[in-house]
Amino acid sequence: AQSVTQLDSHVSVSEGTPVLLRCNYSSSYSPSLFWYVQHPNKGLQLLLKYTSAATLVKGINGFEAEFKKSETSFHLTKPSAHMSDAAEYFCVVNPTGTASKLTFGTGTRLQVTL
Amino acid sequence: GAVVSQHPSRVICKSGTSVKIECRSLDFQATTMFWYRQFPKKSLMLMATSNEGSKATYEQGVEKDKFLINHASLTLSTLTVTSAHPEDSSFYICSASSGQETQYFGPGTRLLVL
Numbered sequence: 001a002q003s004v005t006q007l008d009s010h011v012s013v014s015e016g017t018p019v020l021l022r023c024n025y026s027s028s029y030s031p032s033l034f035w036y037v038q039h040p041n042k043g044l045q046l047l048l049k050y051t052s053a054a055t056l057v058k059g060i061n062g063f064e065a066e067f068k069k070s071e072t073s074f075h076l077t078k079p080s081a082h083m084s085d086a087a088e089y090f091c092v093v094n095p096t097g098t099a100s101k102l103t104f105g106t107g108t109r110l111q112v113t114l
Numbered sequence: 115g116a117v118v119s120q121h122p123s124r125v126i127c128k129s130g131t132s133v134k135i136e137c138r139s140l141d142f143q144a145t146t147m148f149w150y151r152q153f154p155k156k157s158l159m160l161m162a163t164s165n166e167g168s169k170a171t172y173e174q175g176v177e178k179d180k181f182l183i184n185h186a187s188l189t190l191s192t193l194t195v196t197s198a199h200p201e202d203s204s205f206y207i208c209s210a211s212s213g214q215e216t217q218y219f220g221p222g223t224r225l226l227v228l
Contacts, residue, residue: 032215043120043207044219051215090157094215102217104157
C-alpha cells in the first residue's frame with residue numbers, strides 16, 4: 001500500500017524568500033512522484049515529476065524537488081517566492097508507473113505575503 | 115502539449131435534472147481517463163477510471179447508475195450526473211493519460227444543483 005503525507009497544511013512566506021513544502025511517502029514499489037499546483041477554482045497543473053531518473057528534478061516556474069529514498073521524502077523547493085505562487089500544492093504518488101490510481105496528499109496551501 | 119479541456123466550466127441546474135460534463139484531451143490520445151470530485155478545501159477523490167471502449171471502473175461508494183461515464187473515443191470522456199440533487203454540487207475534475215504514469219488534469223467543472 002502507498003500513502004503520502006504533506007507535513008504542513010499551510011505555509012506562509014514573504015515574497016522573495018525561499019519556499020519549502022514537505023512531502024513524505026510510503027510505497028511498496030519504486031514509485032513515480034509528482035507535485036501538482038492548483039490555483040483557486042482551477043484544475044491541477046503538473047509542476048514536476050520523478051520517475052527514477054535524476055533524484056533532483058527541476059520543474060516549471062523555478063520549482064524543484066529532490067527524491068531522497070533513505071528519508072522517503074520528496075520536498076518541493078523554490079529559491080524565491082513570487083506572489084503568483086500562492087496556491088494549493090499536492091504531492092502525489094503513482095506506485096505502478098502506468099496509468100493507474102494516484103495517491104494524493106492532503107495538500108499544502110502556500111500563502112505569499114509582501 | 116498535454117492539454118485537457120472540460121466543458122462546461124460551470125453549470126447550474128435544477129434538482130432532478132441530468133447534467134453532462136465533457137473531458138477532452140486536445141493534443142494526445144488518452145487511453146485512460148479519470149474522474150475526480152473535490153470538496154471545498156479538500157484533496158481530490160477518485161470517482162472512476164475509464165479506458166477507451168471499456169466500461170468504467172468505479173471506486174467504492176460511488177454509484178455507477180448515478181454517475182454515468184462514457185469513454186467512446188481516445189480523446190473524449192463524459193460524466194453524466196443523473197437526477198442531480200443538491201448534495202451532488204461539487205467541483206468535478208477529469209484527468210487523462212496516454213498510458214504512462216503522468217495524468218494531465220482538466221480545469222474542472224463547478225456544478226451547482228438548486
